[in-house]
Amino acid sequence: SQQGEEDPQALSIQEGENATMNCSYKTSINNLQWYRQNSGRGLVHLILIRSNEREKHSGRLRVTLDTSKKSSSLLITASRAADTASYFCATVRNSGNTPLVFGKGTRLSVIA
Amino acid sequence: EPEVTQTPSHQVTQMGQEVILRCVPISNHLYFYWYRQILGQKVEFLVSFYNNEISEKSEIFDDQFSVERPDGSNFTLKIRSTKLEDSAMYFCASRPGQGIGEQFFGPGTRLTVL
Numbered sequence: 001s002q003q004g005e006e007d008p009q010a011l012s013i014q015e016g017e018n019a020t021m022n023c024s025y026k027t028s029i030n031n032l033q034w035y036r037q038n039s040g041r042g043l044v045h046l047i048l049i050r051s052n053e054r055e056k057h058s059g060r061l062r063v064t065l066d067t068s069k070k071s072s073s074l075l076i077t078a079s080r081a082a083d084t085a086s087y088f089c090a091t092v093r094n095s096g097n098t099p100l101v102f103g104k105g106t107r108l109s110v111i112a
Numbered sequence: 113e114p115e116v117t118q119t120p121s122h123q124v125t126q127m128g129q130e131v132i133l134r135c136v137p138i139s140n141h142l143y144f145y146w147y148r149q150i151l152g153q154k155v156e157f158l159v160s161f162y163n164n165e166i167s168e169k170s171e172i173f174d175d176q177f178s179v180e181r182p183d184g185s186n187f188t189l190k191i192r193s194t195k196l197e198d199s200a201m202y203f204c205a206s207r208p209g210q211g212i213g214e215q216f217f218g219p220g221t222r223l224t225v226l
Contacts, residue, residue: 031212040222042116042203043155045214088155095212097143097167099157100205 005103006089012109019076021106023089024069030094032065034074037086037105046074046087081112114138116218118204124224128193133221135187135204144187145205145215146179148172155203161187194225 006023013019023032031050035043049056049065049072056063062075076083086107090100117136125131137144146158159169159179166179178190187206191198201222205215 033214035217040201040220042217042219043205044217048212048214050212090155092212097160097162099145099160099168099170100147100155100215101157102147102155104154 006087006106008106009104010107010109012111013079015079015081015110015112017079017110019079019083019108019110021074021087021108023072023074023103025072025089025091025101025103026070027093029067029091030098031092032063032072033090033092033100034061034063034072035088035090035102037088039085043088076108079108079110081110083110084108116204116206116216118202118218118221120221121219122222122224124226125194127196127225131191131194131223133189133191133202133204133223135189135218136185137187137204137206138208138216139185140208141206141216142209143167143207144181146189147203147205147217148200149203149220150197150200158189158202191223194223196225199223199225 033048034046037043047058049063060077065072086105088102088105090102119134144161149155157170159173160167176192180188201220203220204218207215
């Protein structure tokens with residue numbers, strides 16, 4: 001089964017630094033999405049990248065997708081303490097009503 | 113801004129009891145999902161629902177689980193006879209329609225089975 005696997009599992013950085021999280025998956029996908037989860041809360045969608053896209057930006061977020069390596073990265077620039085959360089990649093197999101398949105997540109701590 | 117709501121926020125039950133977790137998806141959404149997250153682990157898909165029927169379910173979603181959209185607004189997950197290993201956060205999600213797109217998640221219900 002396809003699975004997103006993030007690394008690192010945990011990342012601790014200083015405020016103002018950039019944070020990079022990586023995700024790998026196993027099978028072909030239609031799109032890949034990144035979600036954020038604050039401790040004990042629901043998931044919030046951050047950004048979606050389609051399989052025919054290589055890079056996408058949204059504010060301080062930059063996502064890349066390499067389908068040949070079956071990997072994606074999420075870069076958060078100029079991090080803030082409020083960015084402290086868990087970040088999950090989730091893959092979608094096709095464009096129909098298919099579920100998200102989540103990775104294990106990266107726990108990001110941004111120290112003020 | 114419309115949001116997915118879930119009740120209760122926390123449910124404590126005894127092993128073997130039935131529980132019903134409730135969700136109100138965003139009103140014009142057509143696709144509904146349940147996911148669960150055992151503490152410290154990744155979010156796992158349980159079931160998807162469209163046009164008043166299950167469209168896909170995972171191995172986790174066995175005969176002890178059922179879903180229903182009883183009145184056009186609520187979307188419920190029933191666990192018939194809870195086990196200790198059912199303890200988890202349960203998330204409801206919805207999305208508008210066909211094609212790709214984000215899913216909108218509720219805040220979750222924490223289920224504790226004693």
